[in-house]
Amino acid sequence: MTVYTSPDKRTDLDGLVEHVRDRAVVAVGGGLSSREPMAALRALIRAGRRDLVVVGSAHGIDIDLLCGAGAVAETRESYVGFEQDFGMAPNYRRACESGAVRVRDSCCYTVVQQLRAAIQGVPFLPLRSVRGTDFLVLNPDYKTITCPFTGEELLAVPALAPDVAILHAQYGDARGNLRIEGPPVADLLFARASKKVLATVEEVVTTEELHARGGVTVPYLYVTALAEVPLGAHPTACYPHYAYDRPYTAAYLDAAAAGGDAFRGHLDRFVHVDHATYLARIGGEETRHRLASWKDGTEAWMALYGEVS
């Protein structure tokens, strides 16, 4: 494990994904409908990265998109779906059911303990839970052990150091300090456990401004490179800048459920284009204003979750 000391780590999306190799174990930041590093994942797909192993807790369109683009070989996620909003993740399902993606589902605390083992530099950490469930069948690398102090049976789960964590934060500075506002989900654990951390941020600001905004969430020494990418989490939310884009997500899921040419059409239109073109295609300033309207009050915020026609 190394630390990253360059005083200026700024790059662009293409430069960012050069740090990811085929077959990499990738921890994707954010979770469910919030702060997933979607622009970086689209860049990863454009760069043709494949056979990735994805690890994490609760995910949605991020992992579904990677699966739909054929970039994933194995999943060790705890959840990939769209809750009661849209239900199952069509590309993820299809890829798992066809055998294209190997299923090694995990569970949140198991992942937490595996990451913490890597963070601490120990080969494993114990858990009481999981024994008695079928996760031991999916994950033969879990071992039951006897505690040398109490004689209790416990489960040992191996250290997990992802090759790369890909995060999206609201703010960062040139050196790579990141400020995440709102729930960090597993991003801090991912940052500490991973060999490299690649970040996109809504805004690059000075270190002084980061401090004025409340301080650093992820210290720069973990961060390999960062790129300023406004709306870089779209269509997931990145409050306070923008809410979740529900109509875009509904349209995405229509294409994903149809698969084939319909989904290839989605990839051509929204993924195999640079970020400026993407922003224009999602509706440009009009969309940015719509998704920022949550600040106008409860009625405006609720309107963003209304029925999709």
Added chain:
Amino acid sequence: MITECTLGEAMIASLARTIEDGTLVFHGYGSPLVQLAMQLAKRTHAPNMVLVAGATYGVDPDPPFLAPTSNDWVVDRGAACSLDIEELFDLGGAGRLDRMFLSGLQIDGWGNCNVTLLGEPEALRLKLPGGGGGCNLSCDVGAVTLWTTAHRAAHGRFRLVDRCAFVTSLGQRTADGVPRAALGHRGGGPDRLVTELGVFDFAADGHARLVGTWPDTDVDLVRASTGFDLIVADRLAELPLPDADAVRILRELDPLAIRQRELRAGDRQRTFALRSAR
């Protein structure tokens, strides 16, 4: 004046009744009925419950409305503070988490749940989204309330099954019948199962036992939709419904009626007359 409640509101009230005041309670994501049950309990009989919301890990949030996604700032509004993901699961591991809520596409008679896959791991028939932290918490948390809105057998297929294709979260016994106490887990396992057809407790041997039905369901309907041997309590009760005040609270909490999305289309129209209005 509120004179009736929907099935969803009745189920929420039943889920809320499993919460004791002064306890630490957690809900996961994708479960509007449970989010509302915890908020209802906090506003009625359990004001000193520590309410931890899944996905955000916010403590005691007071959202202006319920959103269809759980990791959203709207459902974190008003939170007194926030836990880290590891902090929440550490609370479970250390025995401080008193109750949580779990569900499954399949649920067996011991309360094991499957939200992972159908078929074999190497030959999947259906990949489900997965269990989040449910596996760990089902072992660690003091008590578990189970629920499903899809008990009624459809197309000859049971959701309450004799055996789950995959055990995502642990019930009172393993699929092979080993009692959870033999595994040395901290938690006591499921003590309640609330469905759109009725409510079960878990008998001393760890098996689900029907204790009540809704005003429009009966034992025969439950039996016809249950794939494991149905055990029925000696005295079967018609389930208590929420009072008008509780229904009003729920409607204020969820103006977008996200709670209806969790129900099958045919169950969304089911309503029950409240006692005071009868």
